[in-house]
Amino acid sequence: MAPILDFTRISWHSYWWDNDPPLRQDHDNLPTEADIVIIGGGFTGLAAALVLARAGKSVVIIEKSTAGYGASTRNGGITSASIRPSHAELTHKFGGDFADALYLEASTARQDLQDFCKDEGIDAEFRLSGWFKGAMSPGDYDTLARQAEHLNRLNIPCHMVSRADQHSEIASDKFHGGMVEQDIGGYNPGAFFAGFLRVVRDAGVQIFDETAAHDIQSDGAGGKLITTNRGSMRGGVVIVATNAYTGGREHRFSRFLRRRIIPIRSSIIVTQNLGTARVKELMPALRMYSTTAKLTTYFRPTPDGKRILFGARALEANPSHKTARFLYHRLLDILPQLQDTLQDTQIDYCWNGFVGYHRQKIPAIYSHDGVHYASGYAGSGTVWARWCGKKLAEHILGGDNAPSILIRQPPKALPLYNGTPWFLPLVYGWYGLQDRINQRRRH
Numbered sequence: 313m314a315p316i317l318d319f320t321r322i323s324w325h326s327y328w329w330d331n332d333p334p335l336r337q338d339h340d341n342l343p344t345e346a347d348i349v350i351i352g353g354g355f356t357g358l359a360a361a362l363v364l365a366r367a368g369k370s371v372v373i374i375e376k377s378t379a380g381y382g383a384s385t386r387n388g389g390i391t392s393a394s395i396r397p398s399h400a401e402l403t404h405k406f407g408g409d410f411a412d413a414l415y416l417e418a419s420t421a422r423q424d425l426q427d428f429c430k431d432e433g434i435d436a437e438f439r440l441s442g443w444f445k446g447a448m449s450p451g452d453y454d455t456l457a458r459q460a461e462h463l464n465r466l467n468i469p470c471h472m473v474s475r476a477d478q479h480s481e482i483a484s485d486k487f488h489g490g491m492v493e494q495d496i497g498g499y500n501p502g503a504f505f506a507g508f509l510r511v512v513r514d515a516g517v518q519i520f521d522e523t524a525a526h527d528i529q530s531d532g533a534g535g536k537l538i539t540t541n542r543g544s545m546r547g548g549v550v551i552v553a554t555n556a557y558t559g560g561r562e563h564r565f566s567r568f569l570r571r572r573i574i575p576i577r578s579s580i581i582v583t584q585n586l587g588t589a590r591v592k593e594l595m596p597a598l599r600m601y602s603t604t605a606k607l608t609t610y611f612r613p614t615p616d617g618k619r620i621l622f623g624a625r626a627l628e629a630n631p632s633h634k635t636a637r638f639l640y641h642r643l644l645d646i647l648p649q650l651q652d653t654l655q656d657t658q659i660d661y662c663w664n665g666f667v668g669y670h671r672q673k674i675p676a677i678y679s680h681d682g683v684h685y686a687s688g689y690a691g692s693g694t695v696w697a698r699w700c701g702k703k704l705a706e707h708i709l710g711g712d713n714a715p716s717i718l719i720r721q722p723p724k725a726l727p728l729y730n731g732t733p734w735f736l737p738l739v740y741g742w743y744g745l746q747d748r749i750n751q752r753r754r755h
């Protein structure tokens with residue numbers, strides 16, 4: 313029988329906002345100038361701001377909406393620093409040294425996030441749970457096993473779980489075994505953002521909400537003039553940290569980034585309170601979870617262990633009954649036990665956000681025409697965005713003795729693309745077909 317969802321109980325906003333909503337900042341007048349102007353108040357912007365402010369620079373963040381309103385408080389909180397291309401794919405495209413360096417940097421960035429929370433006294437409800445990636449076919453299991461060999465060679469701790477043993481990870485028969493990466497965990501992104509914001513403001517950074525940058529021009533004296541809806545200001549250095557929320561043609565400055573970043577809608581649902589015992593029954597290892605499907609899904613227990621959070625691509629601009637139903641069916645596909653014959657598990661939250669991809673599906677830190685950028689975390693920015701913002705700031709200051717491998721030439725623009733990803737339905741159709749064929753494979 314089809315599950316019956318009670319849509320009236322659903323809150324159509326981020327689960328994390330109940331306790332930590334994005335808060336209005338309180339500065340009135342935009343200053344006329346600052347050493348550093350950062351456009352975008354998410355993890356990337358905050359991370360760059362903190363390093364630069366602590367180096368003695370005057371730093372202003374201008375934010376179109378409210379700091380944190382973008383992806384940074386809408387995400388699933390899986391702190392994976394995942395790299396979309398496998399080690400083998402990266403080796404094929406860029407060489408083994410680059411692949412090794414990038415995977416090692418991801419591991420360093422994950423540890424850096426934990427250290428940061430500890431050092432700054434941010435209680436983000438972080439738990440080093442490990443991350444189980446379920447294989448959708450026997451062939452995917454073999455590919456994961458080869459990936460595990462590469463990671464173990466780099467001393468990144470991970471292990472394979474056979475199909476026979478996978479019930480110790482997840483009460484599902486959907487997978488052909490999987491891989492566990494042990495140095496990956498999860499946190500509460502709302503709590504993390506709130507703590508991060510406090511630290512950044514304590515460092516003297518000024519944050520201006522409801523201030524949209526429109527244009528960036530040279531000021532003729534080595535700096536930039538930034539035009540906003542609340543007047544103009546000069547910045548010695550400008551950082552664009554708008555990532556997947558870069559927006560449209562109304563912001564002239566964004567033309568360069570718009571042609572390089574693909575905003576992809578992602579949706580999340582959170583179940584009703586199931587209780588810790590029931591969640592543990594369904595997810596015995598209480599890890600973070602995802603799959604090898606091309607149309608990937610991700611799921612996890614909420615930090616209190618009482619609910620299940622489940623994410624996948626979004627169907628529509630705004631979350632709706634259709635979105636909630638779509639995600640719910642995908643969750644049931646993995647955990648059919650949730651559809652109890654007496655009472656179906658209900659959904660309490662459903663929301664959308666954008667994740668940003670570059671063509672090569674790896675993050676990048678770069679400069680163009682005297683403006684600095686960090687973007688394209690491919691749905692894994694809880695670690696990467698903070699790390700890339702920090703590395704970009706260190707690069708601007710000079711003298712960074714551990715520069716990031718992600719500092720490179722700007723990502724390539726996509727042909728016939730100006731910020732509206734018209735091709736996504738085709739890509740989804742193709743990925744869906746590949747997934748269906750893959751799941752029928754016996755080997």
Ligand SMILES: Cc1cc2nc3c(=O)[nH]c(=O)nc-3n(C[C@H](O)[C@H](O)[C@H](O)COP(=O)(O)OP(=O)(O)OC[C@H]3O[C@@H](n4cnc5c(N)ncnc54)[C@H](O)[C@@H]3O)c2cc1C
Pocket residue numbers: 351352353354355356357374375376377378379380381382383384385386387388389390391392393523524525526553554555556557558559563578579580610623664665666667668687689690691692693694695696697
């Ligand atoms: C539904 C969802 C689930 C996700 N799940 C995970 C996960 O489990 N794990 C993980 O690692 N990552 C996840 N991510 C990705 C992660 O949240 C992002 O990569 C990360 O938050 C990006 O941070 P950011 O600071 O670069 O961008 P954002 O947080 O999006 O900040 C960009 C800011 O720029 C502002 N802006 C845009 N244009 C202008 C302008 N013209 N002037 C001024 N300001 C402007 C926007 O308002 C926005 O606040 C998820 C994302 C979504 C949407």
